[in-house]
Amino acid sequence: MSTTYLVKGVSVAGAEPTDLLIRDGVVVETGTGLSARDAQGVDGAGLVALPGLVDLHTHLREPGREDAETVESGSRAAARGGFTAVCAMANTSPVADTAGVVEQVWRLGREAGLVDVQPIGAVTVGLAGQHLAELGAMATSAAKVRIFSDDGHCVSDPRLMRRALEYVKAFDGVIAQHAEEPRLTEGAQMHEGEVSARLGLTGWPAVAEEAIIARDALLAGHVGARLHVCHVSTAGSVDVIRQAKAAGVRVTAEVTPHHLLLTDERASSYDPVFKVNPPLRTQADVAALRKGLAEGVIDVVATDHAPHAVEDKECEWAYARPGMLGLETALSVVLDVLGPDWPLIAERMSRTPARIAGLADHGHLPAAGAPATFTLVDPAARWEVDPTASASRSRNTPYAGMTLPGRIVATFLRGEPTVLDGKAVK
Amino acid sequence: MIKHLLSAADLDSQQAILVLDTAAELANISGREVKKLPTLRGRTVVNLFYEDSTRTRISFEAAAKRLSADVINFSAKGSSVSKGESLKDTALTLQAMGADAVVIRHPASGAPHRLASWVGGSVVNAGDGTHEHPTQALLDAYTMRSRLGRIAGLHVAIVGDVLHSRVARSNVLLLTTLGAKVTVVGPPTLIPVDVAPALSPDLQVSYDLDAVLPEVDVVMMLRVQRERMNDSFFPSTREYARRYGLDAQRMRRLPEHAIVMHPGPMVRGMEITPEVADSARSTIVEQVANGVSVRMAVLYLLLGGK
Amino acid sequence: MAYPKAAPSSTTSGSPPSVKVILTETDLQRVVDRIAHQILEKTDGADGTVLLGIPTRGVPLAHRLATRIAAFEGVDVPVGVLDVTLYRDDLRLRATRALGPTNMPPGGIDGRRVILVDDVLFSGRTVRAALDALSDLGRPSSVQLAVIVDRGHRELPIRADYVGKNIPTARTESVKVTLAEIDGSDEVKLIGEELT
Numbered sequence: 072m073s074t075t076y077l078v079k080g081v082s083v084a085g086a087e088p089t090d091l092l093i094r095d096g097v098v099v100e101t102g103t104g105l106s107a108r109d110a111q112g113v114d115g116a117g118l119v120a121l122p123g124l125v126d127l128h129t130h131l132r133e134p135g136r137e138d139a140e141t142v143e144s145g146s147r148a149a150a151r152g153g154f155t156a157v158c159a160m161a162n163t164s165p166v167a168d169t170a171g172v173v174e175q176v177w178r179l180g181r182e183a184g185l186v187d188v189q190p191i192g193a194v195t196v197g198l199a200g201q202h203l204a205e206l207g208a209m210a211t212s213a214a215k216v217r218i219f220s221d222d223g224h225c226v227s228d229p230r231l232m233r234r235a236l237e238y239v240k241a242f243d244g245v246i247a248q249h250a251e252e253p254r255l256t257e258g259a260q261m262h263e264g265e266v267s268a269r270l271g272l273t274g275w276p277a278v279a280e281e282a283i284i285a286r287d288a289l290l291a292g293h294v295g296a297r298l299h300v301c302h303v304s305t306a307g308s309v310d311v312i313r314q315a316k317a318a319g320v321r322v323t324a325e326v327t328p329h330h331l332l333l334t335d336e337r338a339s340s341y342d343p344v345f346k347v348n349p350p351l352r353t354q355a356d357v358a359a360l361r362k363g364l365a366e367g368v369i370d371v372v373a374t375d376h377a378p379h380a381v382e383d384k385e386c387e388w389a390y391a392r393p394g395m396l397g398l399e400t401a402l403s404v405v406l407d408v409l410g411p412d413w414p415l416i417a418e419r420m421s422r423t424p425a426r427i428a429g430l431a432d433h434g435h436l437p438a439a440g441a442p443a444t445f446t447l448v449d450p451a452a453r454w455e456v457d458p459t460a461s462a463s464r465s466r467n468t469p470y471a472g473m474t475l476p477g478r479i480v481a482t483f484l485r486g487e488p489t490v491l492d493g494k495a496v497k
Numbered sequence: 498m499i500k501h502l503l504s505a506a507d508l509d510s511q512q513a514i515l516v517l518d519t520a521a522e523l524a525n526i527s528g529r530e531v532k533k534l535p536t537l538r539g540r541t542v543v544n545l546f547y548e549d550s551t552r553t554r555i556s557f558e559a560a561a562k563r564l565s566a567d568v569i570n571f572s573a574k575g576s577s578v579s580k581g582e583s584l585k586d587t588a589l590t591l592q593a594m595g596a597d598a599v600v601i602r603h604p605a606s607g608a609p610h611r612l613a614s615w616v617g618g619s620v621v622n623a624g625d626g627t628h629e630h631p632t633q634a635l636l637d638a639y640t641m642r643s644r645l646g647r648i649a650g651l652h653v654a655i656v657g658d659v660l661h662s663r664v665a666r667s668n669v670l671l672l673t674t675l676g677a678k679v680t681v682v683g684p685p686t687l688i689p690v691d692v693a694p695a696l697s698p699d700l701q702v703s704y705d706l707d708a709v710l711p712e713v714d715v716v717m718m719l720r721v722q723r724e725r726m727n728d729s730f731f732p733s734t735r736e737y738a739r740r741y742g743l744d745a746q747r748m749r750r751l752p753e754h755a756i757v758m759h760p761g762p763m764v765r766g767m768e769i770t771p772e773v774a775d776s777a778r779s780t781i782v783e784q785v786a787n788g789v790s791v792r793m794a795v796l797y798l799l800l801g802g803k
Numbered sequence: 804m805a806y807p808k809a810a811p812s813s814t815t816s817g818s819p820p821s822v823k824v825i826l827t828e829t830d831l832q833r834v835v836d837r838i839a840h841q842i843l844e845k846t847d848g849a850d851g852t853v854l855l856g857i858p859t860r861g862v863p864l865a866h867r868l869a870t871r872i873a874a875f876e877g878v879d880v881p882v883g884v885l886d887v888t889l890y891r892d893d894l895r896l897r898a899t900r901a902l903g904p905t906n907m908p909p910g911g912i913d914g915r916r917v918i919l920v921d922d923v924l925f926s927g928r929t930v931r932a933a934l935d936a937l938s939d940l941g942r943p944s945s946v947q948l949a950v951i952v953d954r955g956h957r958e959l960p961i962r963a964d965y966v967g968k969n970i971p972t973a974r975t976e977s978v979k980v981t982l983a984e985i986d987g988s989d990e991v992k993l994i995g996e997e998l999t
Binding site (some may be wrong): 498515518522523525529531532534535536566768797798799801802803 | 810821886889890894896898899900901903904905935939940958
Binding site for chain 2 (some may be wrong): 260266268271272273382385386388390395
């Protein structure tokens with residue numbers, strides 16, 4: 072028998088304050104002035120309730136790089152960030168290209184019990200881009216994989232990409248492409264532009280991303296498949312996706328919080344905490360991404376949470392691994408960028424990613440009969456980002472020292488709290 | 498005075514001229530019998546060279562020793578550096594040793610910036626990746642001034658692989674600060690797309706060396722590596738030399754007074770012919786001599802005050 | 804001859820300080836003449852002698868002395884410039900200083916009598932630096948010192964051979980020498996502390 076909770080006076084996605092009575096994993100009743108004798112009270116005064124956030128793009132590093140993160144530590148960071156489900160990318164060691172590895176990750180997620188960990192399967196064996204992995208086996212495994220991605224690498228061979236797009240139609244899967252034409256980005260360190268010309272770092276041109284998205288959208292349209300585009304980073308990519316959607320292609324796209332806030336100027340300090348793939352780009356790109364997200368051309372915010380051990384970041388830029396933490400700061404950054412448009416935030420960070428990932432239990436506004444899977448945000452709070460206070464095993468956050476709005480106070484997963492009073496319960 | 502010299506852009510016009518004037522005074526030292534000054538006695542200068550460069554390292558070593566500083570050389574081979582010790586750990590070792598200045602040459606752009614955040618002493622960039630080589634630009638400016646009497650108002654052409662050249666970047670920045678007009682010349686593949694907005698709004702770009710030569714007071718040839726051919730930056734060394742090499746015929750297109758410079762080492766027959774390299778217009782040998790005085794000036798200005 | 808414009812010698816205390824003129828233009832001229840005569844007397848005709856001015860104001864003073872010596876006895880004493888910045892012992896106490904020129908007189912200094920010329924003698928450290936600089940430049944047969952003002956407070960065992968005027972001063976006071984070649988007029992002032 073689980074505990075009953077009564078959340079008092081909370082604003083659901085910006086609506087008038089209401090109470091939520093939670094029992095057996097479900098919101099059984101909403102309204103004002105509710106009471107229940109056996110319920111544990113949660114003070115929701117001044118707080119906003121959102122459906123539990125769903126991250127389509129997280130790197131949990133386990134198996135293989137447990138020094139940087141584990142499924143458990145990553146889950147804890149996710150819960151503290153208001154997430155109730157994360158999709159774990161396949162570039163682990165060994166690569167998640169078999170039913171065995173995806174089931175291992177799935178099981179580790181259940182054991183940690185803080186968020187629903189939905190494994191993503193690799194598209195190609197070993198992420199090598201040569202042979203299709205056993206996508207069907209991963210789909211029918213206990214992990215029920217639906218999203219497949221070689222993220223970290225691009226599926227650059229057009230014929231292979233076509234086959235993959237077609238193949239997953241059989242089990243309603245979707246290929247999530249890391250769009251980067253590798254021949255245009257050899258040795259690339261940062262966005263190709265004025266800053267890279269000044270800093271003497273090899274550039275990563277925007278066209279390397281846009282050309283692949285255009286190609287893949289045309290392929291997806293041609294074979295009648297879904298396509299998901301990871302971490303869109305350029306204004307040109309937004310235009311390509313807008314055009315593809317207008318032409319009826321079933322393409323969805325994600326943007327990271329850091330691409331909504333930071334530009335390539337950050338690289339001027341040569342501090343590799345700002346090194347990421349795809350790279351931070353110009354103010355014009357940031358503006359286009361914000362506009363695309365507001366319009367819905369970009370469907371979701373996904374963190375691309377990429378933990379790295381200290382030695383992989385406290386070194387020369389060229390030797391550093393690309394990637395930034397994102398789970399604990401995502402909502403705050405989005406709030407800073409979009410403002411308190413709670414219905415839009417709920418749509419982009421919970422409802423739509425849940426739909427794309429096929430996670431039926433997630434993305435529901437806390438209402439009578441809905442799963443009690445939600446998060447409570449204090450919209451008025453402001454907090455300073457302290458890398459040493461992170462639940463992640465790693466410290467590579469680009470927001471260190473910045474003050475951000477919005478603080479997660481509590482997170483509930485199917486009626487059980489994973490975070491209370493801003494702290495993980497386990 | 499600035500604490501570190503990481504980029505030529507760290508110096509404003511007044512500071513850059515101070516370096517050149519100081520170097521001019523210090524150049525007299527090499528004419529004396531006792532080529533030593535007590536100015537930096539008791540200070541420690543560390544040469545941290547992750548790239549082989551005997552010439553630059555010796556230049557810095559001579560500069561530091563002539564000012565009576567103690568010099569310690571860390572080179573990439575045969576030290577803990579080659580055994581995989583991180584730059585940060587090396588920096589902490591230098592800190593513990595009390596290095597007053599670290600002169601660093603490194604294959605990764607930005608390494609001196611990272612080092613500056615880990616050590617308490619001054620950091621001098623002796624060449625980082627394809628980013629900058631500020632003391633080279635200073636000695637180039639010094640050479641121009643001694644040959645031509647001024648820098649402001651000169652028209653300087655920088656020819657070659659601008660994309661990969663730290664010498665080019667530093668020179669464009671410094672020459673612009675000092676009031677010269679700069680044109681970069683090379684095949685489009687070797688000139689960064691955003692080079693002008695990145696380095697100087699007045700920077701001119703040309704793909705036609707023959708058109709530029711009659712207009713300039715200084716032509717600076719950059720080294721071009723043959724290996725760039727394999728990445729399709731240009732089709733063959735023959736075509737590169739034909740279109741952008743400085744040979745005797747092209748040299749005759751220069752105005753009477755114009756000088757030819759090269760940071761070295763040269764690839765004779767590629768960007769410059771032996772005839773041009775050895776001609777009276779060529780400042781290649783002086784550039785090396787001027788390097789010691791200029792580096793003495795930099796060390797004095799960074800370490801010789803509060 | 805062009806001289807670099809420079810700030811008046813010695814630091815000034817707060818404002819408004821008391822100002823007392825120690826030497827007027829005429830006084831300064833007489834002092835220079837007297838030192839020129841003294842040099843001729845003490846060196847027995849200034850044979851084998853060179854004057855080295857210490858920048859900034861020691862330089863025009865050295866030239867004036869050479870002119871007066873030539874006027875009195877027709878002897879041409881070579882004049883040079885000796886910048887001592889690189890030999891100072893107090894570099895770390897202030898921001899980096901620009902270097903002044905160093906020009907040895909024609910014929911050099913080996914085996915000759917060098918007379919260092921400066922405007923004010925105070926702690927003696929500038930002269931000590933000059934002696935170190937000289938020893939790296941050559942081997943004079945002897946070294947003498949000529950100053951316009953000796954204001955006391957020596958920190959080293961150094962004394963001047965030729966002194967224009969001895970002025971007892973408090974440490975907090977300052978002596979300001981202005982010369983026509985650099986500052987536009989000739990004058991020596993004693994500037995006191997701010998009166999409360």
